[in-house]
Amino acid sequence: MPRPSTPLLSPDRIRSVALEIIDRDGLDGLSMRKLAASLGVQAASLYGHVRTKDQLLNDIASSILSSVDVSGFAVDWREGLIRCARSYRAALSSHPNIVPFLAYGPAGRAESLQRLDLLHGALVDAGWSRREATMIAAGLMYIVFGSALSSFSSGFSADPADYSGRYPHLDRAHLLPAVAHELDRDSFELALAAFVRGL
Amino acid sequence: MPRPSTPLLSPDRIRSVALEIIDRDGLDGLSMRKLAASLGVQAASLYGHVRTKDQLLNDIASSILSSVDVSGFAVDWREGLIRCARSYRAALSSHPNIVPFLAYGPAGRAESLQRLDLLHGALVDAGWSRREATMIAAGLMYIVFGSALSSFSSGFSADPADYSGRYPHLDRAHLLPAVAHELDRDSFELALAAFVRGL
DNA sequence: TGGGTTAACCTAACACTGTTCGGTTAATCG
DNA sequence: CGATTAACCGAACAGTGTTAGGTTAACCCA
Known part of the structure; x- marks a missing residue:
């Protein structure tokens, strides 16, 4: 097939179909050839829109994590922690098969860092030391990821x-x-409640 | 090479060298060919001693988890939870590169189940309902795995x-x-203390 | 001491994987 | 109308886990 009149591929469409495959067949069930086939295309064509498979997975992960809600800190820090943890877990458990991938790599995704920054700032504003704030944020992530x-x-x-x-x-x-x-x-919920209550 | 006078391979030696490679090069750094080379052997020879790579990783994981200590429940359940969590985390963080593998599979390893059974029983003996005991055990695992x-x-x-x-x-x-x-x-430690205190 | 069986290794191959290179054609812009 | 670029393809490369079939040494029993 030469260049088609209307493009078959776009980063968005690739990400979306890739996530469908991951949800259906698991993380190992996603291969570039299988993904290409689902898009009616050859594997090599994907690399015009996606730099690498790892990058693709990172982008998918980022878009999933972008739904995490950190608005609760406007109320108070306990409520902020609880709401943040709930929406984080909700985001992860809506696509559980991608969670092992998150367990690998660095948490250096822009979405994560931005939310972490807000969380950290709110805890410091509430009177915790910087070090305590970091540890509390870490503890919250332990529960979120562990449960996911x-x-x-x-x-x-x-x-x-x-x-x-x-x-x-x-x-x-x-x-x-x-x-x-x-x-x-x-x-x-029990772990989250016990953790926040025990702080 | 025909059959050597003294065998070059044994399940123990394979597991041990495989774990060295994982510790040094990460989980993705372990391939059957590389493992075989480290053992002075061809890849196919491994399959006389190991059923599959997945099984090999499971065996390694089991041997790591066999060091988890659940003796603290003889004192009281809080102490038991804390000691169990500490030794569990110590076991995992002594070989951090294998943890993502544990994140995949079922927790159906005999070692895990045996310890979980003891933990569950101790919590029920302490007055928690069966359901509560299950949730507390789960919460503890969240923190352990999350931190690992x-x-x-x-x-x-x-x-x-x-x-x-x-x-x-x-x-x-x-x-x-x-x-x-x-x-x-x-x-x-903070997460663990807060969790146990909050129960 | 000899013969058969088994255990331990090998080579070669299969069907995959992610990724890259060079080619072909259609759309687009000056 | 011509040049450029964008979008796709076919073929290949090096790597993966795994299996089949072959070769030889060690072992057991008569």
């Missing part, structure tokens, strides 16, 4: 035989997958 | 120019890598 990884409740097998006998206190662990979603949310 | 990912402090650039101006409250963020280790530990 969710290799916890969703990591349990659905087969009772895997647990009964061997792990007496986990004899109902096989029920977890069924209520994993709800339990994950509640566990996150 | 450490895409936080170690994710900052060492170049001041990346921050100054753009992010007013992060104008000293470039100092983070230098004290990342210490700050990570302190942030973890």
Whole structure:
């Protein structure tokens, strides 16, 4: 195919279809050839619009994180922490398959830094030292990312035989997958509440 | 090379050298061919001792997690939570490059389940409901894994120019890598203390 | 001591991966 | 109308995990 009358590709369309594939087939399910095929194109054509696969994933991650809400700090810092953590987790858990990618790289994404800066400033304004503010922000990220990884409740097998006998206190662990979603949310809320209350 | 007089390979040796490579070159730095070369062998030979690369990584992960200490529950549940979290984090941060792998898969490793069972039982014995015990255990894992990912402090650039101006409250963020280790530990301790206190 | 079996390694290949190079054609601008 | 540029393609490169089939040494038993 020569140059088409109307372009088939655009960075936006590439990102959007790539995210669909990640959501459907997982992070390993995304390859440049498969992505190109989904776009009706050859793999090499993608590199006219995207610098590298890693950059593509970073851009996708950034666009997901851009929905994080840090407006709560206008009220007070506790409310700010809680709202920020909730919307952060909501953003991540709407596309859980990309979370392991975030676990790799540096947090040097502009979106993250901008929000982190605001969070840090609000904590300092509330009277915390710079060092304390950094640690509190880190602790909040621990809970957010830890819960978003969710290799916890969703990591349990659905087969009772895997647990009964061997792990007496986990004899109902096989029920977890069924209520994993709800339990994950509640566990996150409990951890968040306990953390903020304990500060 | 035909069959050697004394075997060159054993599952233990493979695991140990693989972990060395991961520690030195990162998770992506480990390939079966490179591992084989480090062992003075061809890649195909590994498959006589190891079922698959994924299985190899799982075995390595299990052996790392086997050092997690849950003895603190003999004292009381708060002490148990704190000690368990500390030794869990210590185990992970002694080989930080393998943590992203753990973020992928199910937590269905026998070592994890055994410790989780004990933790769950101790919390129930202390008067928490089964559901609460599950959520508390989950919250603890959030903090442990979140802090072990450490895409936080170690994710900052060492170049001041990346921050100054753009992010007013992060104008000293470039100092983070230098004290990342210490700050990570302190942030973890703060989060852990706040979480347990807040329960 | 000899013969068969098995264990341990090898070479070669398969189907992938991300990425680059050079070519072809259509749209666009002066 | 001519030159430039943008958009796509085919083919290739070096790398990946993994498997099949072959070769030889070590081991066990008669």
